[in-house]
Each structure stands twice: as C-alpha cells, then as structure tokens.
Amino acid sequence: MKPNPIHREGTKNILCPYYRDCLDHAAKRFWRFWDCCECTHKSERESLGHGRSGHDLDLDPDLSWLTWEVEGQHVN
Numbered sequence: 001m002k003p004n005p006i007h008r009e010g011t012k013n014i015l016c017p018y019y020r021d022c023l024d025h026a027a028k029r030f031w032r033f034w035d036c037c038e039c040t041h042k043s044e045r046e047s048l049g050h051g052r053s054g055h056d057l058d059l060d061p062d063l064s065w066l067t068w069e070v071e072g073q074h075v076n
Contacts, residue, residue: 016041
C-alpha cells in the first residue's frame with residue numbers, strides 16, 4: 001500500500017493498519033499534521049493485539065477512559 005495522507009489539518013484513524021506507513025510518510029516530509037479523510041482505508045481497523053509490527057497491543061478501542069491534564073485541569 002502506498003501511503004495516501006494529505007498535508008492539511010484533519011482527522012486520522014489511529015487504528016488503521018496503514019497508520020504507521022502514513023506517519024512515516026508525514027515524518028519524512030516534516031509535516032506537523034495530515035488528514036486521512038480522502039483515503040480508501042480511512043475506516044479500516046487493525047486487529048488489536050495482532051499488529052503488523054508483531055507486538056501485542058494492549059489497547060482498549062473504547063478510549064472513553066482516557067483523560068488529559070490541560071493547564072492543571074483534569075479533562076475527560
């Protein structure tokens with residue numbers, strides 16, 4: 001698969017099986033952001049725990065548990 005990110009701010013699918021390829025593509029071009037909205041793979045999801053890297057991923061696809069600390073405030 002040839003990476004197909006667009007150099008503009010937008011959305012990304014971090015569970016896409018090609019996300020790492022697009023990240024590499026963007027990094028080699030020193031892009032601060034990219035968009036996946038026009039990619040044919042934008043809705044695909046890699047099977048968690050069986051990534052292409054060979055590493056077991058201990059990720060919960062429901063990220064509602066994720067919290068952020070923003071300027072000293074707890075944000076969900």
